[in-house]
Amino acid sequence: MPTIVLSNFNIFCAVIGSFVTLYGLVSHFVKERLYMSEPLIAVLAGVFFSHGTKWLRPDEYALLDPVNLETVTLTFTRVALGVQLVLAGLQIPAKYCKTEWKSLALLLGPGMAGMWVTSSLLMWGLIPNISYLHALAVAACITPTDPVLSNSIVKGKFADQNIPVDMQHLIIAESGANDGLGYPFLFFALYIIKYVGHNGDGQPQTGLGHAMVYWFGETWGYVIILSVIYGIVVGYLARVGLRFAKQRNWIDHENFPFFPIALALFTVGTCGIIGTDDLLACFVAGNVFNWDDWYRTKTEHDSFAPTLDMALNLAIFMWFGAVCPWSAFVHNHGRIPFYRLLVLGLLILVFRRLPPVWLMAKKIRQCHNLTHTLFMGYFGPIGVGAAFYLHVAMEFLHLIQVDGHVREDAEDLREVLHLVVWFIIMCSIVIHGLSIPAGKLGFKVEKKVAVMMDKNPVLPGQHHRAKAEVRRKSLRASMLDVESGLQPPKRVHRLPSLPAAGDSELSLLPKYVVT
Secondary structure, three states, X not given: OOOXXXXXXXXXXXXXXXXXXXXXXXXXXXXXXXXXXXXXXXXXXXXXXXHHOOOOOHHHHOOOOHHHHHHHHHHHHHHHHHHHHHHHHHHOXXXXXXXXXXXXXXXXXXXXXXXXXXXXXXXXXXXXXXXXXXXXXXXXXXXXXXXXXXXXXXXXXXXXXXXXXXXXXXXXXXXXXXXXXXXXXXXXXXXXXXXXXXXXXXXXOOOHHHHHHHHHHHHHHHHHHHHHHHHHHHHHHHHHHHHHHHHOOOOOOOOOOOHHHHHHHHHHHHHHHHOOOHHHHHHHHHHHHOXXXXXXXXXXXXXXXXXXXXXXXXXXXXXXXXXXXXXXXXXXXOOXXXXXXXXXXXXXXXXXXXXXXXXXXXHOOOOOOHHHHHHHHHXXXXXXXXXXXXXXXXXXXXXXXXXXXXXXXXXXXXXXXXXXXXXXXXXXXXXXXXXXXXXXXXXXXXXHHXXXXXXXXXXXXXXXXXXXXXXXXXXXXXXXXHHOOOOOOOOEEEOXXXXXXXXXXXXXXXXXXXX
């Protein structure tokens, strides 16, 4: 006998499928007419389906264990970022990191350092009872710009009409590279907290020197440098292997566009096995894979990989809307008052990125004028990358234990990280997602106000009369100049015939004009 099975898996598939289907029916209208970003819509859907209808139940998927939920979210972000970063390498021109190394070096070096320090100072001043060292750890999570949100800004009709192509490429390349370079900033603070904070309680070896040995040796040597080398090798072998197979017709049409997705999954998995930086390795692999631009030119009209990427991004932002601790922003036992969170979020979005970009604007070739500098300084969204580093930090801090329990300072930092980083992620998704629609609405309102304040507005039915009046005045002025000898006679042209307007004044216009 048929029965209704309301299992979590069945409900999850039904909810995700229904949202993607319904959104797909109006996706062009939403993106190209309303200029709404997909991440914002997906977050709102996640909030509705989890906190509203209770159809999505992330806690139950994680067996009601907060640590399991953190692990699931971390895994989800790794996959989404890995795919996005490999595809980012395919969206920029051939040898881009070589030809534009100067602009990238400025943004990835002093640019990221400036964002890190600026954010940490704001947090140190606004978060109650937090040390500057802990503020550095929190700020490191939001230092990288998000490749998923950046991609939604530099694609579409608005970007084609308003953002120069060279700036689009720079934003894509920067957001891809700096996501993998967040590790040194984060672990600089975490290692000091572990081996110096609370006198290094629970650790067999303590001291700042020991922390720096780990930071230089493990973070820079093993995590960063090894991931770059590994990404170069994997990307090169993938490019050579695919080209070899394509020349001999060994690969079919269906698998050819899927190859970057497989490359991303392979890189994420193998980097996770050896414990290196999978994000940086994915971006480097994507760049080397498309170093000669051969693959991009072969697939520029193929929509398979972008479609799969879009579906993955919708799913992860729905997940963010579901797992975000919305109630904790207001009810956190007084740890951080909501008004302080709100002020901090707004100040971070305004001052985190703009000052460093402003100071370096003359050295960045793509910042052609003040408008481009302001755009580059404002649009540094915070999203999936920040969630990734949040959960990396939470996992690391969970292992700092004394007598089987998380050390007091580490537990306090975990609570602050969870609140602040999630709040700033949501601020960025909402504010950056609504910036373009708000800007477009402002332009329209400005035009309407200008028309309303005009003393002699031209009504729709008076366009022909207004044009005729302008032509008549111009003709009379020219004829008077000729007759008075102020101007020599010029060539006479026949005016094009005017459309019938039923106005007797149009019939009085001369058919010729002096030019």
